[in-house]
Amino acid sequence: xxxxxxxxxxxFAIVVIAAIIGYYARVRNASLEQWAIGGRNVGTLLIWFLxxxxxYTAFTFLGVPGFAYTFGSPAYYALSYGVLAYLFSxxxxxxxxxxxxxxxxxxxxxxxxxxxxxxxxxxxxxIVGVIFMVPYLELQVSAIELxxxxxxxxxxxxxxxxxxxxxVVAGYVVMNGLRxxxxxxxxxxxxxxVVIIVAIIAIPILRFGSLxxxxxxxxxxxxxxxxxxxxxxxGLSWFFSVVLMSSLGFFVWPHAFQAFLSAKNDNVLRKNxxxxxxxxxxxxxxxxxxxxxxxxYPGLTNSNSAFLVLVKGTFPSWWTGVVTGxxxxxxxxxxxxxxxxxxxxxxxxxxKDLIKKDASxxxxxxxxxxxxxxxxxxxxxxxxxxxxxxxxxxxVGYSGITLFLxxxxxxxxxxxxxxVGVFSGIVMGLATNVIFFLVIKQYSAIVYxxxxxxxxxxxxxxxxxxxxxxxxxxxxxxxxxx
Amino acid sequence: xxIILAMETKTMKKVLFLIPFVGILVGGPAVNGIHMLVLxxxxxxxxxxxxxxxxxIITYQIYRMDEKEKAVVK
Numbered sequence: 001x002x003x004x005x006x007x008x009x010x011x012f013a014i015v016v017i018a019a020i021i022g023y024y025a026r027v028r029n030a031s032l033e034q035w036a037i038g039g040r041n042v043g044t045l046l047i048w049f050l051x052x053x054x055x056y057t058a059f060t061f062l063g064v065p066g067f068a069y070t071f072g073s074p075a076y077y078a079l080s081y082g083v084l085a086y087l088f089s090x091x092x093x094x095x096x097x098x099x100x101x102x103x104x105x106x107x108x109x110x111x112x113x114x115x116x117x118x119x120x121x122x123x124x125x126x127i128v129g130v131i132f133m134v135p136y137l138e139l140q141v142s143a144i145e146l147x148x149x150x151x152x153x154x155x156x157x158x159x160x161x162x163x164x165x166x167x168v169v170a171g172y173v174v175m176n177g178l179r180x181x182x183x184x185x186x187x188x189x190x191x192x193x194v195v196i197i198v199a200i201i202a203i204p205i206l207r208f209g210s211l212x213x214x215x216x217x218x219x220x221x222x223x224x225x226x227x228x229x230x231x232x233x234x235g236l237s238w239f240f241s242v243v244l245m246s247s248l249g250f251f252v253w254p255h256a257f258q259a260f261l262s263a264k265n266d267n268v269l270r271k272n273x274x275x276x277x278x279x280x281x282x283x284x285x286x287x288x289x290x291x292x293x294x295x296x297y298p299g300l301t302n303s304n305s306a307f308l309v310l311v312k313g314t315f316p317s318w319w320t321g322v323v324t325g326x327x328x329x330x331x332x333x334x335x336x337x338x339x340x341x342x343x344x345x346x347x348x349x350x351x352k353d354l355i356k357k358d359a360s361x362x363x364x365x366x367x368x369x370x371x372x373x374x375x376x377x378x379x380x381x382x383x384x385x386x387x388x389x390x391x392x393x394x395x396v397g398y399s400g401i402t403l404f405l406x407x408x409x410x411x412x413x414x415x416x417x418x419x420v421g422v423f424s425g426i427v428m429g430l431a432t433n434v435i436f437f438l439v440i441k442q443y444s445a446i447v448y449x450x451x452x453x454x455x456x457x458x459x460x461x462x463x464x465x466x467x468x469x470x471x472x473x474x475x476x477x478x479x480x481x482x
Numbered sequence: 483x484x485i486i487l488a489m490e491t492k493t494m495k496k497v498l499f500l501i502p503f504v505g506i507l508v509g510g511p512a513v514n515g516i517h518m519l520v521l522x523x524x525x526x527x528x529x530x531x532x533x534x535x536x537x538x539i540i541t542y543q544i545y546r547m548d549e550k551e552k553a554v555v556k
Binding site: 076273 | 508
């Protein structure tokens, strides 16, 4: 009982510190552009943390160990997709950044509207984007709920946990906007790195004598977990398809898109892309943590909690509190970035572009903030009604989001890409995903459906574009020669 | 002659770009059959670990070529 109070007390203090940092970093009376993309003026160091924002999150702390705990080696996928995503971003992002700046693009649907001259297309992108951000947001929200549940024992009532979660996340975002999220990321990542390094040094030594002993125990007890397909039907081709899909989709997430647009210039993006893979290296630790939990605490009912249980069983409560605080931030900060992106898209690309064209900037900002609350509530609803393995939530999100890649990449590299082509590509890609996820799902362990959707999408986009009329020369110049 | 050189750099950049993709997506599954621990990691995990460092080296090479090209254009 008292340890739960101590753990949550320390964790709460850390969240408060983060909130104070966020509060001081915010811009007073922010315009939508400032709230959403930090006024396109974020420098190298902070952009680093925004671009790395995806790396050390609740998914890393809870999802990856949980995946390694349940299935073993398929969790290695998490080590690799970021690395390839950064390499890919080196080629793609600077060009998109220049085109977006030239054409006044703030959100991803803006990009589609300006490049392809079609509100139907930008609306489709807005709706699909927001829908597929919900599973990712559900992941973050369920993480908070899980952390408070495991660490708080029965100290806090579940319903109360929900309300706290809701209030904390939504309130934080409405107040602060992207600039704050960026500054908080700095604190969040620093803390996360310390927590991970301490975990990989202390846990093997305290619990197994050494990492080497621990891994030898794994070889003896669960050798099949260590190599693909692990304790699962997910084999080599699954690994290939999931890593490829995720690396291609990494920067077409609407929030990632908005995040890199906030860079001061395109060189910042190139330089960061070179070195960011090294920053991912500590992801290794999270896989080891899944294995450690498997050896020490087999049979957990919720594998997402593997790392939490391991930490709680190893460290004194004050340090467990620090870890808890770090993971809480690891879900709050990404959740706020997701919420900012999705609510900006709704207010700007659905409310202003379609419903109320003469809306003042003030009312657009208000709508955005109201939608922060609505979207959080939706994610919370799904977290309660449809709980899932965190990895699956993330991958479902990826499957939908990656469908934007042909439209984005061809938009800056191929002058023949047309609105009809991109529109039909996304629709056919979605249809493919639905068929392979829901109707003939027995193949999803062989090839991940999201990659098939992307493939169909790309082929359809190219073929249809070749027979339809591209937008005017001038528009194309603004994007291809940016 | 300069045109040929330019083309070579372009091809070179494409090849460099593809190396990590092949190394991870094809190389990973290819080394999965090797059952031994290296630095306490199963071999495939160790292989993927290497690319955290090889990829930046390769991207940096592409970056250097880009910078050189920029200098030539100027």
